Structure formats: structure tokens, C-alpha cells
Amino acid sequence: MQGISSRWLLKLLPWVQCGGGAYRVNRRLAYTVGDGRVEFIQTGANVQVIPLELGELPVLRGYEDEDVLGDLAGRFEQREYEPGDVIVAAGQPVDTVVLVAHGKLEKVGEGEYGGEAVLGTLADGSFFGADALHGEAHDWAYSVRAVTAATVLTLAASRFRELADRAESLREHVTAFRDRPERAASAEGEAEIALAAGHDGEPVLPGTFVDYEPEPREYELSVAQTVLRVHTRVADLYSQPMDQVEQQLRLTVEALRERQEHELVNNRDFGLLNNADLRQRVHTRSGPPTPDDMDELLTLVWKEPAFFLAHPRAIAAFGRECSRQGVYPEPVEVQGHHLPAWRGVPIYPCNKIPVSRTRTSSIMLMRTGESAQGVVGLHRTGLQDEVQPGLSVRFMQIDEQAIMSYLVSAYYSAAVLVPDALAVLESVEIGVAQ
Template sequence: MSVGEEVRDTQAPPQQSLGTAAARNLATTTKSAPQMQEITSRWLLKMLPWVQVQGGTYRVNRRLSYSVGDGRVTFVQTGDRVAVIPAELGELPALRNFGDEEVLAELARRCEQRDVGAGEVLAASGDAADRVFLLAHGKIEKVGSGLYGDETELGVLADGAYFGDRSLIDGDAVWEYTARTLTPCTLLTLSRADVYNLAERAESLQGHLAGLLSIPEQRTNHYGEAAIDLSAGHVGEAVVPHTFVDYEAAPREYELSVAQTVLKVHSRVADLYNQPMNQTEQQLRLTVEALRERQEHELINNREFGLLNNCDYGQRIQPHDGVPSPDDMDELLSRRRGSKLFLAHPKAIAAFGRECSRRGLVPESVDIGGHHVPAWRGVPIFPSNKIPVTDARTTSIICMRTGEAEQGVIGLQQTGIPDEIEPSL
């Protein structure tokens, strides 16, 4: 050691009391119950009126409706070429219930592909209509003429839609509106000439078209239901019409679906580690939460009874500018009477809020059970992350009325099952 070097004591001072690390060995920790991020507010389950289905099946009896093939057409894509699936041509009213697959395949081959840019007119109001347009990709607006000759927007068509189908069987058909592309579009066209040229060689198609023309047009109301003959406003001894209300011969039936699992808890865990929280109860609680989340997911997305898949195509609209706007929400409300609620993904609600802010609007809120929920025109907008958001950042907003008395959406359940811990669970 050199002279003058300072000597420092590097040893820690002796411990004067019990340390916290050792004290924890004798302490009882305060802990939370097991948590999971999957739990959501599940507003749909809370807001739906639930109907007891004792027999396991719910039948919806309705008036007779005449189907007009109002579905969507599906396509297949190979590179830059698009083709319609032959069987999907049966969605066109003129080919409804036509089952000759070879003829449908030939019609599909005769469809011509067109790639057009935005702003192009595909059909002009008043011109002769001689072909049907099948929209594979893009958006098309239907424009009509107002009272004073100004343009009036009649709607927006998107992927899978078709228009001009009446021209396949009516040689005198004219376009009742102007069809103009909003975005670059890929379309397929099938002309009336191609259909009738093929019909000259295919007896099945010729017979189908002849039978279609010979059937008198059914009298229906605005919703496609068989008309009820009435007389009103007459004077004197008028002949009062005779009528009856016809029903669907095979109404749709909904069978109760089930979500289930087998929960396993080791007896050693339940016996030795059951304090201060019951292990079985906590496992069961989290499993029940997962089942309820799956229940709401199925109510929205199930292919058989889910809301998204059962919404009538005539009740679906496309946004005018890509983002949900007040105009779109108003149009959605106008599609039905007595709308009770909107259901949307939180990202869609945020996008709608930004659009309102951009326009200088402040959406109101309503009180639902002590919760302040955003609303539009007094109809609450409930969030649900079960509504999917695609990779292209598109999603859906559902508007519905509820209850049997209003012919609206209901939930089906069967209570009183063995070992029930919650209604129908």
C-alpha cells in the first residue's frame, strides 16, 4: 500500500432489523381474482329480448313471398382474369331454378370481362337495355332524375351485385337509371343475344325461358309478399273483393345451437390449493365468461343464424365516401321502422366520430343502465369487437329492431336445464 492512500471500508453496515424479503415468508399476500382480457361488455346479449324455446326449435311463420333471386353472385379470379361460378348464375331472376349445369357453364363462358375506370357511365337512363352487368369488384352508383331534372342518387352497388337482369327476358326493357362507376371496376356482361343464341341449341334453356314468359306476374306488395285484395274509398254498391292471407308452405325453423367444453381440474389442486380462493369456482367463472363471449360471437358471425349472414341484401347499403358518415347512418335508419340499436366495432364508432367532428357535428349520448352510450338520432350505438374488421380495414355496422311484437331480432334460449348456473347455461 502506498503512503497517503485513503483506506475505505467497503463492507455494508450490519442489518438492524428483519428485511422485507424474509418478512414475506410469514405474510399473507392480498391478491386479485384471476383476470382475462377476453371479457367485453357484451351489449348484444344484454339488449336482446330472450325467448324461451322449450322444444329446442323456433319456427318463423310468415306470409307467402315470391322469391326473385336477390342474392349475390360469386366469382373466381385467376391472375387478372375473372369468371363467374356457373351455378351462381342461378341467382339471376331469369335463371332462377334452372338446373342444367352444362348450359350454365356455357353461359358463364360467354360472359365478357370489362375493366373500367372511375367516373365512366355503364348505362344511361332511357337507353335500351340488352345485357346484364355482374360486378366482380368495385363500386357503382345508381343515379336517377329528380323532379327538376337534377341528379338523384338511388344507391350504391358493390362486389357481387348485378343489375340489368330484366333485359334478359324483356326485349323492350330500358334502363330506369344511369349506372356510373365510383371506383375502378371489374365487370362481366352477358347479353340477351348470347342467351337466346344458346337457347336455340339448348332445349332446356329454351323451355325455361318460355315457361318464365308464360307465367303471369304475381301480384305482390312492396316487400314481395302475396297481395291482400282490399277496396277503399268507393261509393254505392261496389263489389267488395274476396281475399285470404297466404302463408309460406315451408317456413324457416331455427334449432338451438350449443357451445360446450369439458373443464378439467386436478383433484390435487382442488384439495391442496383451495384457499383463499376456490380453484374450481375460479376455473368455472373464467370458462363461463369465455362461453358467453363465444355465444355473442356466434350470434353475429354464425353462417346459419348469425346477424351478418342473415341480413337481407335489400337491407344492405354501401357508404358513399368509404367512411361511415351521418348520411350513411340516416339511410341505414330509414331501411326499417322502430330501430332500437346500432352495433358496430369500436374502430367503426371512432371513424364515425371523426367524420362527425370533421363536419362540425357532435353526436348525442343516451343513458343505458347508468352507462353513457353514443347515439345517432336517439338510437344508441353499442360497441362489439365480435364484428370482424378485414385486412382492407372494412367492417359492418348493424342496425336492428328487437322483439317478437315488433317482428325484430330476438335471442333463443332454453332455461331449466340440469345443473344450470345461469339462464340456459
């Protein structure tokens, strides 16, 4: 069976018994108020803005009604964009506010000599179009285009007005913001700053709000199942020299384990690629994975990094970059295997990490174990008719056509205990397919 792989992820993850079918992770919620950037909560592939972080938008600065802000945060819609996609186009009405959860965007407009010019860069935590919530109707003076894969949250001005019509406190706050006199501008076009010199004072510092997450994440065990059907004639007549039912079950279990590893990497709810915190994702500097990029990952998971996980082609691309730069990292020996490594941290191959149509992939670095507040696998052992930990084979029936049926089930999930336990290097170019 050619589809059987080494399945290093299943071997390396420390597996935690999940007796009640769910595993709760209580984290502290921490974000910075007044830093000019919006922060988010991530659950798998789903991203939500922290309600109080909406106070970074000028029109909502100083507004503190948490119930209204929570309602407003729930009205944002998540959108995904690929490199090159246009998010807003010049000349269209400004009727939406956009929060950049992850990715890199460029503001593109007409240059000094009539050509296209990049007017600015937007990245994680940036926002644009906020004046749609309070200003008069006008058009975009520039376009915004995705440079990398991007995740944004959008809110139509009409949905904001619907909420303001129902919430008197929000309506009064927006009215007061509109009526606030504009500050004088300096010769450079900047707002004048009121200064006082020669006295002792205390500057206003950004404040940090720390609390437990209001809705702790609970990871429920996922299941992969199939029904194996074998004719009794095959089992009776052809089970020598090898037991046909046993061999059929063996290959079925192998296929389920392969699917299990695929889900642990790619599932939108608990897959590691989707559960990496947005602040724990970095892009390559030049395309192919370089030693500098791997060092950048190590700065994100610097506390007891356990291993890198990469597609075999990404590992080959990293090897080419090392050779090009004259760097020859020492391999490490693990369970009798000689594996490539960087800074002494082994790099394991995993063919479940996807390769995009543009020949890019990802590299993960993780810390593992409950005691290290790392990444753990979740399973339930002690199942009826269990043949492997977390995997059971149950005889179901023999139907009227003399076909035996076996239900094969595997239960599993994975949890990232704290955000800095997992980091992802994205947009890794692996070269042209041969």
C-alpha cells in the same frame, strides 16, 4: 382475463324460450313481377333466386312452368367477390348468365380515346350475359369488375341447355323466342314503340305476387361446448381462500359467452351480419361513417329502432366525422353508462364485428322483440345442471389420473322475424391502424 368484453348484444337481445330445439319463422313471400330486376331469397349467407323471378330474363319472359323454373333456379351457383375482382373479362366467350344478388359492379371497356372507361353500373337485381342462353357464341365486349364486395349467382349455358333438352316446354319456349322477329330500331338505336293516341285505354301495370314462403325458416339452437379438466389435488389443496374449480368454471363460462356473442354476429347460418336482407344493406357514401350514412340506416329500420351496434373503432371513426362536420350528438345514459348516440338511438360497442384487411367494418341497426317483429335471441332454459340461462355445467368423471372433467355447454341462436328489423352499413372505413 383480458378477453372478457361488455357483451352488449347478449344483454340487449330479448331472449325467447325455444322449447323444441327449433324456432320457426313464417314470413310472407313478396316480390314484384315485371320490374326488370331479379329478386332473391336469403337464408343466412346462402342466396337463391326466386324461380318465377327468372321471368325477368328476356329468353324466359312469359314462361310459367314452376317446376322447370324451380329446377333451373337450383342450378345457379353462388360466388363471392372482393372489391377489384374481375368477374368476366373482355374477349372471353359469353357462356354464363350472371345475376347480381348484392353489391356494385362496373362494366369497363375501351373509351372513346383508347383509355379505360366505365360503360355502366350494375347493382342488386341486375343481370348480364342473358343472351348466352339463346344466342350464338360470341365474346364479351367489356369486362365486369366488382366495386364493392359482391354476391352473384351464375348459370353456365351448358347447364341451361341440359335442362332444355329434358323439358320440352322450355325447349319450345326458347325456340319461339329465337324465331321472334326483331323489332325495328329508331334513329337513336332504340326499339320502335307501337303507339296509339287519342283513345281511352288501360296500361299494363307490374303485378305483385304475395304468398307465404314455401319453406319457412327454422332456426335450430346452436351449441358451444368445452370440457374443463381440473386435477383433484388442485381442488383439494388449493381451494382456500378461493375455490379453484369455481374460478376455473367462471373463466370457462366467460369464454363460452364471448364465443356465443361472436357466433350471433358472424355465424354463416344465423349470424346477424349474414342474415341481414340484401335490400337492407347500404354502403357508405364516402368511406368513413357520416351522419348521412347513419340517417340512411334509420330510413331502413324506422319502426322503433332499438340500437346501433358497431366496432369500437367504427364508433371512433363516426365521432371524427361528426367533429369534422361540426355536429355534436348528445350521448344517452343506459344502465349507468354514458353512450354515444345518433338521433337518440344509442350506439353500443361490439368487438365481435369483424374488421377486414382493408380496414373496413360494418355498423348494424336493429329493432328487437317478438311483439315488434324484430330481432330475438333464442335459448333453452331449464337444462339439467344449469348455472345460467341456457348454459349448463355437468360433472362427467374422474379418470385414472385423478383428473375431474366437467362438460360446459351453451345453447343459443338468433332470428330476424321480418327483413326490415335489421339493417347493415357496409364498407365502413375506420382509418389506418396505428
